[in-house]
Amino acid sequence: MPxxxxxxxxxxxxxxxxxxxxxxxxxxxxxxYSALIRSQQETGPLASLEVSVAGGHGVCVFEKLVQIVPxxxxxxxxxxxxxxxxxxxxEHFDNPPIFWAHCPYVQFKA
Amino acid sequence: xxxLCATKLMSALDNSRQITVETQPAxxxxxxxxxxxxxxxxxxxxxxxxxxATAEFVALCTDFVYSFVRKRLVPRVELVEDLMQxxxxxxxxxxxxxxxxxxxxxxxxxxxxxxIDDYYRRRLRETDITTExxxxxxxxxxxxxxxxxxxxxxxxDRVERTLALLPETYTLALIWRYRDEKSVRxxxxxxxxTEKAMERLLARARENFRKEWTHAQS
Numbered sequence: 484m485p486x487x488x489x490x491x492x493x494x495x496x497x498x499x500x501x502x503x504x505x506x507x508x509x510x511x512x513x514x515x516y517s518a519l520i521r522s523q524q525e526t527g528p529l530a531s532l533e534v535s536v537a538g539g540h541g542v543c544v545f546e547k548l549v550q551i552v553p554x555x556x557x558x559x560x561x562x563x564x565x566x567x568x569x570x571x572x573x574e575h576f577d578n579p580p581i582f583w584a585h586c587p588y589v590q591f592k593a
Numbered sequence: 594x595x596x597l598c599a600t601k602l603m604s605a606l607d608n609s610r611q612i613t614v615e616t617q618p619a620x621x622x623x624x625x626x627x628x629x630x631x632x633x634x635x636x637x638x639x640x641x642x643x644x645x646a647t648a649e650f651v652a653l654c655t656d657f658v659y660s661f662v663r664k665r666l667v668p669r670v671e672l673v674e675d676l677m678q679x680x681x682x683x684x685x686x687x688x689x690x691x692x693x694x695x696x697x698x699x700x701x702x703x704x705x706x707x708x709i710d711d712y713y714r715r716r717l718r719e720t721d722i723t724t725e726x727x728x729x730x731x732x733x734x735x736x737x738x739x740x741x742x743x744x745x746x747x748x749x750d751r752v753e754r755t756l757a758l759l760p761e762t763y764t765l766a767l768i769w770r771y772r773d774e775k776s777v778r779x780x781x782x783x784x785x786x787t788e789k790a791m792e793r794l795l796a797r798a799r800e801n802f803r804k805e806w807t808h809a810q811s
Contacts, residue, residue, distance in 0.1 A: 484792060485799070493799065497756075497771035499664060500749040507659035511674060516651040518678050519685060523642045530643040538638055540645035562644065587648030 512591035513573035520562050528560040541585030564588070627653065632697045636688050647685075654681065654701050661702060665709050665768055668757040676712065680705045706773075710783065713765050717784035720762045722794050755805045763798035770795055 485493070523529060532542050532550050542550065545567060549559055564570045564587070572579035573588035581589050627635065635653070638646030658680055663673050684701045691700055756764045769775045775783075781791040 493767075493771045494774065496748075496752060497767060499772055500745070504656070504660040505663065507655045507677075511659070511677070512651055512655045514674065515655060515678060515681055516648055519647055519651060519681055520644060522682050522685070523647065527642070530638075530641050534641065535643050535645040538643060538646065540643070542645075564644075585645075587645065590648055590652055 506593065508577045509579075509591045509593055510574055510577050513570065513588050516587060516591070517564070517570065517574060520564075524562060528557070529562060531556055531560050533559075543583045543586040545583075546585075627697070629693055629696075633693050636691050636693075636697070639685065640688055650685075651681065653697070654684065657698060658701060658705050661705050662709065664753070665772070666712075667753060667764055667768075668759070669761055672712075676708060680708050683708065709773075713769050714783045716765055717762065717780070717786065717794075720784075720794075722786060722790040751806075751809065755802060755809060758805045759798065759801050762794065763801050766791075766794050766798045767802060 520529070532546050533556070536542060536550075546563065549563055552559075567586075567588075569579075569581040569583060569586050569588045572581055573591060578592050579588075581592075583589055635646055635649060639650045655677070658677055659673070662676055662680070663670060666672050666676065680701070684704050687704065691697070695703075756767065759767075766780070769780055770777070777788055777791050777795065780786075781788045784791070786794075
């Protein structure tokens, strides 16, 4: 057993360094977001885009198109990003060349 | 109906053209913490499965969880993503219990700590720690090993590099004991080993760390 003083020195040497915080890669954030949404979908439909807009969130141009399509509200709850090129790029590249306003995957870029 | 739809579509595209020239998205999230009311609002929206709020939640939590987890999974950094997914999912599932007494950051980090403990416990349980007869010899202090010329950041980098060179079990034992400040008794109980075995493991881990540290210095 090391002495208490040596134990203290080990603690000081191996202590967590709050200063050196690394940011998560944007592709990791994108994959985590997709995975979390998939888990949410497993327990029932997502909130509709109207709910998001009412809550003060913006929607991207593709989501706007979905909003104005004349179909029932239930048809507007799926996670449309699964079919979007922005998601694919964001999950595979850090800081991908995507620039759509209000796209969640753009939000993850550094 | 379709004419109306087409009109709305043109209007949406017009708006999007205006929006896309913005240099920043409307909701810029860079800080780890939000004011309490905003955190409560965010939690409610995530629980209602609002996809935009969920994106905000992920953006808010990922950086500090990533940093916390990565430093504790060295050298097995390939496991970071799976564990982070578990943490965020567990965080979302337990959000109904979030009362806002502590910040969302503390709440999620507590979940991360539990998940890390689970991982350490599993890995150390799987490890066969042979115990030799006799008392371990007295250990030298580590102070003389330290390079006084290194600043704190450089020393921290060197610590992380040295930890990454050790066998995983040694790294886990050192981090659990000294970074997460678990007592030897707790570590022994959680991993199903005797205290003696855990002390042996720690002694070997410290010895290996010293060797790698000195080797890198020379």
